[in-house]
Amino acid sequence: MHKLDILNEPQRIAANHVEGPLLVLAGAGSGKTKVLTERISHLLSIGVPASEILAVTFTNKAAQVMKERVQSITNQVVLTTTFHSLGVRILRESIHELGYQNTFTIYDQKDSENLIKSCLETLGFKDEKGSFKRVKKQISDAKNALISPDEISSHKDYFREQKLHSAYVLYQNKLKEYNALDFDDLLYLTVKLFRMSEKAKDYQHRWSFVLVDEFQDTNQAQYEICQFLTQKSKNLFAVGDPDQSIYSWRGANMNNILNFEKDFPNSKTVTLDQNYRSTNMILQAANALIENNSRSYKKELWSGLGDGDKVNIHQFSTDREEASFVVKNVRSYLESYAPEEIVIFYRTNSQSRIFEDHLLKWKVPYMIIGGLSFYQRREIKDLLAYLRLIVSPADFISFARTINLPKRGIGPATQKKLEKLSEELDLPILTACKRATLSNKLQIALLEYLKIFETGVEMLKNNALVSDILKTVIERSRYMEYLKEDKETFEDRRDNVSELVGKAIEWEKEREEPTLFAFLEELSLKSALDDKEAQDKCIRLMTLHNGKGLEFDVCYLVGMEEDLFPHINSKDSNENLEEERRLCYVGMTRAKKHLYLTSAKYRLLWGSPRNQRPSRFLREIPSEFTTKRKREEKEADLPSEGIATGECVVHKNFGKGIINKRYQTSMGLTYDIFFFEEKVTRSLVAKFAKLTTVAI
Secondary structure, eight states: OOGGGGSOHHHHHHHHOOSSOEEEEEOTTSOHHHHHHHHHHHHHHTTOOGGGEEEEESOHHHHHHHHHHHHHHHSOOOEEEEHHHHHHHHHHHHGGGGTOOTTOEEEOHHHHHHHHHHHHHHTTOOOOTTHHHHHHHHHHHHHHTTOOHHHHTTSTTTTTOHHHHHHHHHHHHHHHHTTEEETTHHHHHHHHHHHHOSGGGGHHHHOSEEEESSGGGOOHHHHHHHHHHTTTTOOEEEEEOGGGOOOGGGTOOTHHHHTHHHHSTTOEEEEEOEESSSOHHHHHHHHHHHTTSOOSSOOOOEESSOOOOOEEEEEEEEHHHHHHHHHHHHHHHTTTSOGGGEEEEESSGGGHHHHHHHHHHTTOOEEETTSOOGGGSHHHHHHHHHHHHHHOTTOHHHHHHHTTSSOOSOOHHHHHHHHHHHHHHTOOHHHHHTTOOOOHHHHHHHHHHHHHHHHHHHHHHTTOOHHHHHHHHHHHTTHHHHHTTSHHHHHHHHHHHHHHHHHHHHHHHHOSSOOHHHHHHHHHHOOTTGGGOOOSSOEEEEEGGGGTTOOEEEEEEOOOBTBBTTBGGGTTOHHHHHHHHHHHHHHHTTEEEEEEEEEEEEEEETTEEEEOOBOHHHHTSOGGGEEEEEEOOOOTTSOSOSOOTTOEEEETTTEEEEEEEEEEETTEEEEEEEETTTTEEEEEEHHHHOOEEOOO
16 A cells, blocks of 8 residues: 555645645644655655755754654655754855854853843943843844844834844844854844845755745744745745644744735645544534634544543632642543643643642642753853853853853953953954953963863864863863852752763764764754653643643643633734634644643732633533533532632731631531632631631
8 A cells, every 4th residue: 555545635635746835724633744744755756856855844853753754754864954953054054145154153042131131231221120131022023024233223113112223233243243143043144145145046946845834833034934945946835724823922923824825826725624633522612712713714623533522611719729620630530541641731831830739739740841941051051151162262142151150250340351352353252361461360260261162172173072072161160169159059950960961972972973063053952842852751731832733631721711811911902812712722622532621710810819700712612512510619518607618808817818618617617718928728717717708
């Protein structure tokens, strides 16, 4: 049987497609990765050279999966990469056309923020709370929208922001001076290269067939890269789903997929609506929800896996009752399912705490996806900054980070002096340091610091292993002595440093050419989610945005309340409200067998107690697909007097609280009350407590 025979009819049509633009509308769980890999396999089978095929997606993990599947089917290797890695590849070859050196380093978010802060200080702007992060976000948005520093002052969205214009100009100049790129430059400068350089048109002949996954998530820069690369061949194979467009806040433009037929004339469209993940009750509930959005492309997901269980909708009196139910329910499923097949989704990160409390109480192992990445930890970033200076002596941000690790007495004033000298001599910061004249004590300290990099550069010339260079840096910098200054964190941080050395050794074994350049480049391109591939047997907790592309046997969407989900920030915009609904749709379609949607009448929200209304999304799911239950204390056997569960009360000593539970004890009616100020639950006897009810 030919491998294409295992596909359903729409999948087969897509996989068999050869020339011309094609849009594949791939519903959740409809086998889009299979279609992408089978289409690549088909191209190879008809004689297209592997070197002429390019597949692009958004995460390193997705790119690796696709690459491995193609290789296992065809025994050939096709370039399968992320947009940012593609940008690095092109810029390493051709960035000299823009006046940069090909040995540029890549700044991460924190490095970029530090440089923005420095630029604002240089320009004399006050460091108002959150100001530099806001300016960084605006510059990032501008780059992704392909707005240059020169254009930003006249742009309709930014023309009143004089601070932004000055900061953007200086920031970009400083990056170029330090021979560094930020993450957005990997796309922004790639497009700039395509626009400005005649030589860049060579890239239009390099790849005859371009395949792009998650097309609905492309921003303006990514979209223009796709257009440029396929301008000659017209062979763009775009796979995506407008109903899963949930990243507008980071520049994704859903119009890129909606305008596909207009922007790519003579294109064809194939719709994949058979879902291989979920049962029909879950899919019908999700279909009904998303029908409330205005949609250019409509599809009805269906499954051959049977009807399955109805969607469980539960409303609780308080957020604590909600968390208690979810965790107890999780424990019951652990008898039948592996922990990693169970997930608790929430809209905002702050919602995790109460579930963590209950999971810890019941000793249920869990991990939070999207928390602090290993590569974002302080000690890891410190050592990577040392390594970056070895390959790029002009990297001032890495210099500023490492010059006092451990303390050498070279404070901000001396650093400014050294930076100024670097500018005046037009030399990289490390080279300029060799010509600096300082006090005897500082001169000795500076020379000792510079010897670290002289040794590193010498090792680099002699093709030393990355792990050996790293171990030398750790030893010569006396970094472990610096870590010992904080006894409480020393053991954890020491273990992390050991883990980084282990990572370097492991990485070297997997690479044909394990250069320090490549090592730093790969770590710079890692996404937070890629770093969180779970190894332990734990249930998952994550925001809905982090759930994209994943699937679980048992899913809980918690906090389904107005102002929380949909989020309060979406209330005044129909466009934002529709994106919130798409986010709910994405969450629901992660579930394979069991789906729970939960809410609470009362919760502590943004530091204040609040009465909550159920989310409109719950009302938009027809009752024939759901099982609805209100979970409140059964009080039939309790006296009618007293205060009801869910009421807010005040106690003379303990302050304001909420009644979570009522029950009889030997002393009469008793309440379990959660007190806001202490954040503890107390059991109080009604006749002694002298409680008064108040509004929340």
